[in-house]
Amino acid sequence: MFLSSLIQDVNIEEKINNAPDGNYEIGVFIGSMLPFVVLVVVAYLIYRYNKKRINRE
Numbered sequence: 001m002f003l004s005s006l007i008q009d010v011n012i013e014e015k016i017n018n019a020p021d022g023n024y025e026i027g028v029f030i031g032s033m034l035p036f037v038v039l040v041v042v043a044y045l046i047y048r049y050n051k052k053r054i055n056r057e
Contacts, residue, residue: 015028 012028012032016025019025019028
């Protein structure tokens with residue numbers, strides 16, 4: 001399932017042009033930015049965990 005979601009080609013401009021109203025545009029924007037935000041948060045948490053672990057030693 002996860003692999004199939006990586007392979008799918010998503011055309012954001014087409015989704016926005018076929019949107020029923022303006023609120024859909026906001027949802028598409030948030031949905032496209034969410035994976036990057038999650039990746040940054042996970043990277044920061046790993047960094048913070050490792051920094052605390054090194055300072056304890």
